Amino acid sequence: MSQHYIPAWITVVVIPLANVAMAAFAAALVFWYLNINPLDALQAMVYGAFGSSYGWGYTLYYMTSYIFTGLAVAVVFQAGMFNIGGEGQAYIGALGVGLVCLGLGGHVPLIVLLPISIIAAFVFGGLWALIPAWLQATRGSHIVITTIMFNFIAASLMNYILINYLKPADTMSVESAVFDPSSWIPKMHEAFALVGISIDRSPLNLSMFWALFVAFAVWVFLWRTRWGYEVRAMGSNPSGARYGGISIPKTVIMIMVIGGGLAGFMALNVVQGEAHQIKLNLVNQIGFTGIAVALMGRNHPLGIVLASLLFGFLTQGGSELQFEYSVDARIVVVLQGLVILFSGALQNMMKHPIERLYLRLASQRKEPSEEHAAEA
Amino acid sequence: MTAQTTFAAEYALELRGIDKRFGAVHANKNIDLKVEKGTIHGIVGENGAGKSTLMNIIYGFYEADKGDIAIDGKVLKIKDSKTAIASGIGMVHQHFMLIQNFTALENVILGAESGELIDDSLDKARTELERLSDEFGLSVPLDKPVEELSVGFQQRIEILKALYRGARILILDEPTGVLTPQESEHLFKVLESLKAQGTTVILITHKLREILAATDNVSIMRRGAMVAHVKTAETSQEDLAELMVGRKVLLEVEKGNSVPADVKLSVRNLMMTDSVGVKRLDNVSFDVRAGEIVGIAGVSGNGQSELLDVLSGITPLGSGSINLNGHTVDPKHPMNPSQVREAGVGHIPEDRHRMGLINSFSAYEAFILGYHRKHEYNGVLQMKHNAIVADCREKMERWDVRPQDPYLKTANFSGGNQQKLVIAREIEQDPDVLLIGQPTRGVDIGAIESIHRRILDMRAAGKAILLVSVELDEIRSLADRILVMFDGTIVGEVPGDKADERTLGLMMANIVPDEIKALQAEETA
Numbered sequence: 062m063s064q065h066y067i068p069a070w071i072t073v074v075v076i077p078l079a080n081v082a083m084a085a086f087a088a089a090l091v092f093w094y095l096n097i098n099p100l101d102a103l104q105a106m107v108y109g110a111f112g113s114s115y116g117w118g119y120t121l122y123y124m125t126s127y128i129f130t131g132l133a134v135a136v137v138f139q140a141g142m143f144n145i146g147g148e149g150q151a152y153i154g155a156l157g158v159g160l161v162c163l164g165l166g167g168h169v170p171l172i173v174l175l176p177i178s179i180i181a182a183f184v185f186g187g188l189w190a191l192i193p194a195w196l197q198a199t200r201g202s203h204i205v206i207t208t209i210m211f212n213f214i215a216a217s218l219m220n221y222i223l224i225n226y227l228k229p230a231d232t233m234s235v236e237s238a239v240f241d242p243s244s245w246i247p248k249m250h251e252a253f254a255l256v257g258i259s260i261d262r263s264p265l266n267l268s269m270f271w272a273l274f275v276a277f278a279v280w281v282f283l284w285r286t287r288w289g290y291e292v293r294a295m296g297s298n299p300s301g302a303r304y305g306g307i308s309i310p311k312t313v314i315m316i317m318v319i320g321g322g323l324a325g326f327m328a329l330n331v332v333q334g335e336a337h338q339i340k341l342n343l344v345n346q347i348g349f350t351g352i353a354v355a356l357m358g359r360n361h362p363l364g365i366v367l368a369s370l371l372f373g374f375l376t377q378g379g380s381e382l383q384f385e386y387s388v389d390a391r392i393v394v395v396l397q398g399l400v401i402l403f404s405g406a407l408q409n410m411m412k413h414p415i416e417r418l419y420l421r422l423a424s425q426r427k428e429p430s431e432e433h434a435a436e437a
Numbered sequence: 438m439t440a441q442t443t444f445a446a447e448y449a450l451e452l453r454g455i456d457k458r459f460g461a462v463h464a465n466k467n468i469d470l471k472v473e474k475g476t477i478h479g480i481v482g483e484n485g486a487g488k489s490t491l492m493n494i495i496y497g498f499y500e501a502d503k504g505d506i507a508i509d510g511k512v513l514k515i516k517d518s519k520t521a522i523a524s525g526i527g528m529v530h531q532h533f534m535l536i537q538n539f540t541a542l543e544n545v546i547l548g549a550e551s552g553e554l555i556d557d558s559l560d561k562a563r564t565e566l567e568r569l570s571d572e573f574g575l576s577v578p579l580d581k582p583v584e585e586l587s588v589g590f591q592q593r594i595e596i597l598k599a600l601y602r603g604a605r606i607l608i609l610d611e612p613t614g615v616l617t618p619q620e621s622e623h624l625f626k627v628l629e630s631l632k633a634q635g636t637t638v639i640l641i642t643h644k645l646r647e648i649l650a651a652t653d654n655v656s657i658m659r660r661g662a663m664v665a666h667v668k669t670a671e672t673s674q675e676d677l678a679e680l681m682v683g684r685k686v687l688l689e690v691e692k693g694n695s696v697p698a699d700v701k702l703s704v705r706n707l708m709m710t711d712s713v714g715v716k717r718l719d720n721v722s723f724d725v726r727a728g729e730i731v732g733i734a735g736v737s738g739n740g741q742s743e744l745l746d747v748l749s750g751i752t753p754l755g756s757g758s759i760n761l762n763g764h765t766v767d768p769k770h771p772m773n774p775s776q777v778r779e780a781g782v783g784h785i786p787e788d789r790h791r792m793g794l795i796n797s798f799s800a801y802e803a804f805i806l807g808y809h810r811k812h813e814y815n816g817v818l819q820m821k822h823n824a825i826v827a828d829c830r831e832k833m834e835r836w837d838v839r840p841q842d843p844y845l846k847t848a849n850f851s852g853g854n855q856q857k858l859v860i861a862r863e864i865e866q867d868p869d870v871l872l873i874g875q876p877t878r879g880v881d882i883g884a885i886e887s888i889h890r891r892i893l894d895m896r897a898a899g900k901a902i903l904l905v906s907v908e909l910d911e912i913r914s915l916a917d918r919i920l921v922m923f924d925g926t927i928v929g930e931v932p933g934d935k936a937d938e939r940t941l942g943l944m945m946a947n948i949v950p951d952e953i954k955a956l957q958a959e960e961t962a
Binding site: 281285286287290291293294297298300301302303304305306308424 | 458749750751773774775776777778784786791792793794795796797798802805806807809810814815818819820822
């Protein structure tokens with residue numbers, strides 16, 4: 062009789078909001094300690110992130126990257142595994158995108174190049190995840206350990222490739238040549254200008270629409286296809302999945318390649334959409350932040366889009382804060398850390414009290430119908 | 438609190454108005470219970486009736502919302518199990534709480550050491566345990582690691598543990614679930630001698646026959662409430678079942694004669710070794726024909742689960758061969774679970790939580806597990822969601838799965854309805870061979886009847902059925918032939934009509950009685 066029935070809106074709306082509220086409260090204490098009025102700080106952040114089309118541009122630009130790396134963690138988590146390798150998978154995905162743009166840029170129009178670079182981002186990111194996946198599936202090497210190690214390997218490998226092969230001879234900094242402008246993904250302000258709407262110049266580019274589409278496609282994949290069914294079955298009950306004729310090794314490999322590919326898509330936004338060249342350390346922790354985004358978004362695509370928006374806001378609003386109050390740049394990291402702490406590590410702190418409160422209220426309301434419920 | 442009301446001292450344990458809620462679930466409703474000193478008191482009830490909650494309150498795992506507990510007439514506040522133990526309550530759990538690589542002696546003193554140095558405690562415990570063993574017939578090898586001992590011995594260690602801590606009230610939760618009939622009988626003798634020495638025993642079980650055989654008084658629980666207290670001598674199995682369920686139940690279903698036809702499942706010299714190199718199945722051979730039910734009896738853990746896993750393709754076989762409905766499986770030609778299903782074999786697994794269901798799935802998703810790749814459920818990319826839900830709704834109605842909601846999570850169905858989900862899924866695919874493990878484990882008495890009838894319907898429809906169960910009554914009432922397993926081998930075969938409890942019990946302990954030997958010799962001659 063341990064059937065505590067908690068409606069979905071408690072789990073997906075109330076509890077995450079309560080967690081964010083707790084994080085905001087803790088952040089307020091930090092600001093108070095720094096002699097900054099927390100309300101002023103909040104205002105500066107909100108204005109910085111949403112107060113202008115410039116702020117919106119940056120917020121949505123960061124959101125786009127977080128959606129990809131968040132989904133990369135979430136799909137694998139649906140299979141019951143933890144993909145910590147988003148950082149490396151995105152980095153290698155950038156290599157794929159960069160090679161396509163460097164090789165084909167200027168030779169073919171964007172309409173031909175873009176599908177190829179999308180595929181390259183997915184294939185390069187996916188292949189980087191394939192090795193840990195294969196080791197997990199056939200040798201039982203734990204994917205958490207191997208994907209972390211593959212982040213370091215990716216960083217070293219990219220160093221090597223950039224310095225020895227991609228760096229033009231006439232530059233000092235470790236980065237590839239700038240891609241031919243015909244291969245760049247159009248910026249949002251350019252696209253809006255075409256239809257006569259003027260918005261501020263920002264890194265935001267059309268890959269945001271790809272991110273939203275991919276989030277929807279991931280939902281369809283997980284909840285509407287037989288492959289997604291198998292992934293979720295395995296994630297929830299591996300021996301039940303085996304009973305159901307689902308091959309665990311095959312599913313591990315499939316979902317990890319998909320996860321790696323999704324992380325690789327992040328390069329479309331950052332490399333092909335904004336930097337237009339492969340730079341050293343271009344992923345810059347976005348892969349790791351994806352873990353927090355997935356946690357916060359309950360590993361559901363819609364949740365991840367919302368969590369990405371929140372993290373985009375924190376990133377952009379936080380850097381505004383830095384200008385406004387000349388606090389240390391790492392205030393952004395502190396804010397993100399607090400959100401991760403309360404919505405990830407401490408997620409059950411609010412969960413149980415809220416659920417208990419709900420059940421108490423519900424049982425008072427439903428007292429007369431209880432007999433009936435027990436019968437069913 | 439009602440401290441002014443008096444509690445009579447003739448009761449070892451008295452409960453008044455115990456009430457406990459878990460959120461919306463009212464697990465114990467105003468429970469009164471009086472257990473007389475020096476008696477064996479049975480508590481029966483279906484799964485989820487609230488027995489375990491009540492015992493956990495007495496043992497201090499949970500605290501009651503309302504109500505009083507009195508021991509020997511004194512009201513006590515039992516906040517934790519330490520208080521419970523200090524007040525003389527001992528509990529033997531269904532799943533033993535022993536450290537496998539410790540000896541019996543070390544297990545007994547665990548948490549009750551008398552000083553910093555372990556040797557003194559061990560010596561003291563040894564003398565005390567030898568006295569207890571002699572007194573109650575509870576002899577165990579004290580210096581062997583527990584993992585080398587049989588479950589019967591392990592249970593005795595649990596009882597000794599409680600007695601060593603000075604238990605005067607001993608609570609046993611489903612104690613016979615893992616024992617052979619002979620071991621159970623010995624347990625009841627032990628309980629009798631404990632009673633003779635003045636210990637009070639509370640026996641929780643769902644086996645009504647044991648209640649009648651071993652107890653003095655019985656209390657019956659239904660849906661969180663105590664519905665009756667009766668003297669064991671004045672009741673019967675039928676009466677108890679009716680009190681438990683709240684309506685009349687048939688304890689045994691009628692079955693007609695079997696008309697066995699062609700062999701549909703044939704197993705020859707099957708061997709299987711697990712990942713640590715222990716032989717789990719050894720030279721297992723048998724046939725199952727269309728239109729008959731072959732039962733596999735045995736104490737759980739003697740290879741039955743492994744047999745089902747191998748037959749259904751979950752575990753690869755080591756050597757030997759299987760003929761599944763015309764398809765040969767051997768080490769060179771393995772079949773995976775989906776191929777086995779395609780060959781016309783249905784599998785109702787022993788443990789629906791571990792295997793048969795995915796708890797986070799909705800009912801409609803659970804209804805296609807194992808068949809989710811079938812053409813009728815799939816489009817080019819997407820699954821045919823609406824068709825699957827409609828199909829589920831229709832099957833739920835036909836099988837009377839309640840509540841009839843395809844979107845409800847499987848974890849939120851009752852045990853009986855979860856089991857119906859699994860059975861319906863497998864039978865609806867119309868397999869020729871049906872592998873069934875523990876079909877009524879954790880299922881209410883009321884639902885058992887209908888599940889048994891469905892299994893017999895499948896037999897009448899000419900399906901070959903292999904039934905694994907640790908419930909002897911179930912095997913005896915359903916199976917046409919019974920194979921008994923011990924330590925991965927088949928000890929022998931008993932025709933269903935000759936299978937009395939004593940014969941099966943002996944065979945479960947690897948002893949083949951002469952009359953069965955003669956029967957088998959006759960057959961081979």
